[in-house]
Amino acid sequence: MLLYIGKRLLRALVTLVIIMTIVFVLMRQMPIEGYFPNYDKMSRAQIENGLHQMGLDQPMPVQLWRMFKGLVQGDLGTSRVYRNNVPVTKILAPKIPISIKLGSMAILVSLIFGLPMGTLMARYKGKFFDHLGTGFIVFIQAVPAAVYFLFIQLYGTEVLKIQLLFDVKNWKTWILPVLSMSLGNIAYYAMWLRRYMVDESSKDYVQLAKIKGLSQNKIMFRHIFRNAFVPMVQYLPTSFLNTVIGSIYIESLYSIPGMGGLLVDVIKRQDNTMVQVIVLLFATVGIIGLILGDVAMVILDPRISFGSRKGGR
Amino acid sequence: MAKIKNPSIAAMEEEIYRKADEQMSEQELFTFAKFDESEVERTGYSNYSYWGSTFRAFARNKTAMFLISVVVLLVIFTFIQPMLPNQVSAFQVNNNPETGLPYRNLLPGTEVRLMEGRSHTFILGTNSIGQDLWSGIWAGTRTSLFIGVVVACIEAIVGILIGILWGYVRKLDFFFTELYNVLDNIPVTIVLILVAYILPAGISTLILAMSLTGWIGMARFIRNFILIIRDREYNLASRCLGTKTSKIIFKNLLPYLVSIIMLRMALSIPANIGYEVFITYIGLGLPATVASLGNLINVGRSMMLSPSLRYQLIYPTVLLSIVTISFYVVGNAFSDAADPKSHV
Numbered sequence: 001m002l003l004y005i006g007k008r009l010l011r012a013l014v015t016l017v018i019i020m021t022i023v024f025v026l027m028r029q030m031p032i033e034g035y036f037p038n039y040d041k042m043s044r045a046q047i048e049n050g051l052h053q054m055g056l057d058q059p060m061p062v063q064l065w066r067m068f069k070g071l072v073q074g075d076l077g078t079s080r081v082y083r084n085n086v087p088v089t090k091i092l093a094p095k096i097p098i099s100i101k102l103g104s105m106a107i108l109v110s111l112i113f114g115l116p117m118g119t120l121m122a123r124y125k126g127k128f129f130d131h132l133g134t135g136f137i138v139f140i141q142a143v144p145a146a147v148y149f150l151f152i153q154l155y156g157t158e159v160l161k162i163q164l165l166f167d168v169k170n171w172k173t174w175i176l177p178v179l180s181m182s183l184g185n186i187a188y189y190a191m192w193l194r195r196y197m198v199d200e201s202s203k204d205y206v207q208l209a210k211i212k213g214l215s216q217n218k219i220m221f222r223h224i225f226r227n228a229f230v231p232m233v234q235y236l237p238t239s240f241l242n243t244v245i246g247s248i249y250i251e252s253l254y255s256i257p258g259m260g261g262l263l264v265d266v267i268k269r270q271d272n273t274m275v276q277v278i279v280l281l282f283a284t285v286g287i288i289g290l291i292l293g294d295v296a297m298v299i300l301d302p303r304i305s306f307g308s309r310k311g312g313r
Numbered sequence: 314m315a316k317i318k319n320p321s322i323a324a325m326e327e328e329i330y331r332k333a334d335e336q337m338s339e340q341e342l343f344t345f346a347k348f349d350e351s352e353v354e355r356t357g358y359s360n361y362s363y364w365g366s367t368f369r370a371f372a373r374n375k376t377a378m379f380l381i382s383v384v385v386l387l388v389i390f391t392f393i394q395p396m397l398p399n400q401v402s403a404f405q406v407n408n409n410p411e412t413g414l415p416y417r418n419l420l421p422g423t424e425v426r427l428m429e430g431r432s433h434t435f436i437l438g439t440n441s442i443g444q445d446l447w448s449g450i451w452a453g454t455r456t457s458l459f460i461g462v463v464v465a466c467i468e469a470i471v472g473i474l475i476g477i478l479w480g481y482v483r484k485l486d487f488f489f490t491e492l493y494n495v496l497d498n499i500p501v502t503i504v505l506i507l508v509a510y511i512l513p514a515g516i517s518t519l520i521l522a523m524s525l526t527g528w529i530g531m532a533r534f535i536r537n538f539i540l541i542i543r544d545r546e547y548n549l550a551s552r553c554l555g556t557k558t559s560k561i562i563f564k565n566l567l568p569y570l571v572s573i574i575m576l577r578m579a580l581s582i583p584a585n586i587g588y589e590v591f592i593t594y595i596g597l598g599l600p601a602t603v604a605s606l607g608n609l610i611n612v613g614r615s616m617m618l619s620p621s622l623r624y625q626l627i628y629p630t631v632l633l634s635i636v637t638i639s640f641y642v643v644g645n646a647f648s649d650a651a652d653p654k655s656h657v
Contacts, residue, residue, distance in 0.1 A: 011491075015498075018491075019495050026499070026503050026507060142583050142638040142642070143587075144588075145587065146587060146591050146610070147630045150626065150630070154617055263500055264595050267500065268596070279500060
């Protein structure tokens with residue numbers, strides 16, 4: 001298994017290099033005007049001087065080589081527009097913990113509510129609770145998140161009597177962002193868990209358990225849940241990491257100083273180094289999430305193995 | 314094998330017999346079944362038609378039938394609304410004939426005199442520069458629905474083509490998987506900004522930008538299903554008999570996927586409409602001169618802090634939610650109906 005993970009990581013590295021190259025080339029296609037706030041008033045010499053300072057006058061391969069050399073040496077570069085001449089690591093350092101805290105809380109909340117909800121929906125399939133849950137899932141999935149986030153902010157702040165914006169020190173302001181972030185995940189987990197459990201409950205071993213006279217609850221929780229949870233596990237790392245990265249929309253609604261809105265912001269302001277580092281971070285997180293998901297599935301379900309060495313047991 | 318638990322097996326058998334008894338009496342079980350001459354003559358003919366059964370199954374779902382009529386009525390209404398009497402254009406700034414100032418933020422249902430001298434009731438009020446919200450909402454729904462449907466169609470066509478190649482041709486699997494890993498990690502924002510930079514802002518540009526990245530998910534979805542059914546026995550048999558690949562794809566694989574593709578498309582329409590709202594929110598959407606639900610919601614958002622003006626946010630969002638929920642439910646119901654296993 002270690003060999004398999006090693007291979008996957010190597011391939012991930014190649015993928016990362018390609019992603020970085022493409023993003024790098026794309027960012028260099030941005031208009032030159034975007035780099036200078038007062039482009040119209042600048043002389044040709046000033047513009048060329050500015051480009052030279054940023055290293056943008058060099059041929060593309062040279063620039064690319066410079067970036068990768070820096071990355072290998074652990075130098076992520078300095079921001080130019082977002083905060084002038086500040087190392088990117090210094091800008092990101094205070095932002096990452098906030099996003100991680102928010103994201104972990106949101107995932108915790110979604111697991112606490114989503115898994116029981118899915119299980120209960122499968123247990124009472126076709127009954128009132130199932131319909132109620134389906135209604136909730138349809139609502140969350142069909143109504144654009146952009147819309148219900150707004151209403152949560154609008155009426156939630158009124159009900160809780162707190163200010164609209166986020167404040168790290170005031171725990172009450174954490175409630176609404178965490179709630180908004182977890183709603184989508186709750187619906188998602190509940191929907192898939194219900195689906196898998198319903199599929200699972202028509203299988204032979206469940207029939208056997210029924211015939212043996214086990215109680216419905218015991219069958220549901222001891223047998224079906226454990227088997228239905230295996231395919232769910234594959235999504236968990238990715239959804240955890242995605243939530244931790246932060247949501248652009250929620251973070252900007254509550255002006256949370258996290259990672260979420262940062263990428264859009266720096267792309268629009270053409271802060272190339274920042275874009276590179278954040279893309280690198282997000283892509284790494286995404287790929288690691290996929291690998292972790294596969295590994296978690298193998299650990300949880302002994303019947304699944306990584307194809308290469310069949311019959312090893 | 315270790316020891317067999319006799320008691321539980323015995324209990325099991327008992328259970329089976331008990332169940333059988335419930336359905337047939339002892340006597341029935343041991344009498345000959347009737348021999349019916351006409352049953353013997355019956356052949357395998359059936360007048361089953363796939364689409365006929367699909368529509369019959371769909372029509373049985375009352376909620377879906379109701380919502381599909383809502384969608385149809387909404388779409389028709391977005392087109393006939395500008396032709397109704399007493400409508401003002403969504404872009405016309407309505408001025409007060411006496412002062413010459415625009416009617417800003419009129420509350421819903423306010424009746425005022427317009428420049429032309431006639432009186433007009435603003436059903437949903439006006440926005441902060443004096444445009445009619447009622448016409449704006451319908452024009453916006455028209456635009457947003459158009460974008461949603463067109464993008465969903467482009468996504469489906471490109472996604473199905475690539476997905477089939479990806480799933481069916483083994484040699485391409487590695488290439489496309491790597492391509493997917495790369496493309497999936499390139500921030501959409503960069504693509505959106507670059508497209509907006511190269512092309513003039515407008516509906517077609519937005520459609521292009523959204524489809525440029527949207528097909529990837531569809532292609533992966535199709536690929537996963539193709540992988541599952543590619544080597545089923547009936548396809549293996551076709552291949553052994555020398556059926557052309559194109560025929561296998563169009564006659565064997567695609568019909569199997571119809572219900573899933575329909576579901577995915579129906580879900581992608583509301584998703585695209587919501588996405589348009591989001592793109593507008595991050596400032597890369599349609600120009601303010603085009604009415605779209607994204608633009609309306611974005612304008613309404615800025616009114617959020619004053620409770621009396623919240624109607625400018627609430628009406629567009631309510632309409633948006635009706636549209637997206639209807640599409641979602643109809644899509645789900647149609648995909649259920651299109652599944653041949655549910656046809657009896």
